[in-house]
Amino acid sequence: MPFLDKYRLIIRDAISKHKLTNPPHQLYDPINYILSIGGKQLRPIFLLMSCDLFKGNIERAVKPALGIEYFHNFSLMHDDIMDKATLRRGKETVHVKYDENVAILSGDALMVKSFQMLEDLEPQLFKKCFHLFSQTALEVCEGQQYDMNFEKQSDVSYEEYINMITGKTAVLCACAFQMGALLAEADEEDSKNMYEFGKSLGIAFQIMDDYLDVFGNQKSVGKKHAGDIVENKKTILYILARQKANEEQRQKLNGWYTITGENIDKVNEVLAIFNDLNVGDSCLELIKTYSDQAKNYLDKVKADATKKQSFYKLIDYLLVRES
């Protein structure tokens, strides 16, 4: 999207400028690798956008934004080991391209680096940003833990699901928006509203991700169709389906979700239940609820109305993806 491109260019430029060339290359090459295979770099863009909204100094925000991107990539490196994922952004994951030990250790180094990216800030601001960032980091770990817990848990409630995706996805978005505001010295109310805006947006975004896995255009989503069903993921679709299901349907779902591995009958039967129960539409309603929530927080922010337009556009861009 053009309105994001100017920020993306800054981030890409900074990533290549900060390429890690010091020894041992066995530790730093995998970091350069995961950062080079791109992704949408949304989180650092969020930070820059937010800093810009409050007329902050974008240049000063670049390293912190990079820190957010580093942290996100650290978490991908480690999550991919835990999830035994072989592909990331269409390329080999770090633990497949190198090995698990490399992915563990390079991930660790990348996490340290992510915090270090705040070090150019003056002490007061550094401390404030570190506090936000490290608290977020811990919540991301908690989110990943809940996600792993779900694998062994047949009965995941809606609240548990929202709590999990809040940690796993939403808080880092929230952190990026708030840190941008902090760097621009926005007042506390605005900076908190930006946090809440990012959190609601992140939740909506993750629900959309679950939705697209099943109902999205396979090609533009870039992932295998209904991969979450194959992997028995407790997505929002599964949770809504279980809520709405009659006894027979619930029993069927329970049965299918004990089967592992590719199984076309399973995918088709589960999809049929999802369709019968209309969970796709319920899911879109939920996305609407959370994106409205995001808009409400944004409405409250005391900033230039024209600048705020890009944020309303952002919501639409993220949540009206190729569905």
Place this chain on the structure above:
Amino acid sequence: MPFLDKYRLIIRDAISKHKLTNPPHQLYDPINYILSIGGKQLRPIFLLMSCDLFKGNIERAVKPALGIEYFHNFSLMHDDIMDKATLRRGKETVHVKYDENVAILSGDALMVKSFQMLEDLEPQLFKKCFHLFSQTALEVCEGQQYDMNFEKQSDVSYEEYINMITGKTAVLCACAFQMGALLAEADEEDSKNMYEFGKSLGIAFQIMDDYLDVFGNQKSVGKKHAGDIVENKKTILYILARQKANEEQRQKLNGWYTITGENIDKVNEVLAIFNDLNVGDSCLELIKTYSDQAKNYLDKVKADATKKQSFYKLIDYLLVRES
């Protein structure tokens, strides 16, 4: 040792006071577990001792000291996965007691927590301590990487070895001593000398560790005799032996160090070569060199002579272990 006990009590008390009880317990239980199985808790003791040396406020130093201990335990959790170690301090390692994913994720959370332990400090000091700590953290990762590289490298030089143990062991000791000085607002010269003192001490300590693996009293060392030989570790003994060996001995060593698994002939033959070449004595000389270096740095420190006595005692205590 009685002169360390008062600090150790403070640390043990703080560990139990800061026990992690919030959910998800699957994430935090393993952290409580690894912290509860003890170890010598030397690094946080170093920090408190150093703070005390410069008449600093010990109470304010407790959480940063805990941060150092947290970081050390985070690195153990992850290193134990990488090294496939099953026992730590005579108890099951985290990835054995729980599983690898748990050890990865709880380790991550513990690393975040370790940095957070500095957050009570006022901004200037916080930033200074964070800078030292995070730089050290990165060097610890680098040290572990070099250690892993050595597994695939038959020809490890003395310099490479010292560089590796500096990262893997010495810098965190150095960091602890320097942070104690920073917290007590010692001047820059003293705080740097404390860093160098800790670094030399840490190097000497690790060389002693290598020595005791082969020449130590098995029972008091608490590890399997010559385990490093069984595992083909490129210890200082191996490096010194290769330096001093004639062509025949070098060929023999090379041969034995390609064999994996328990093999009594291998252990005996390698020990015979070590003894023929007198590497034990060379090793003790090296320990002397580094501990003298540590003493030199300590001599330069402008602090109460009677308080400094515990540091000289510390060197003896650490380096005249049950050898």
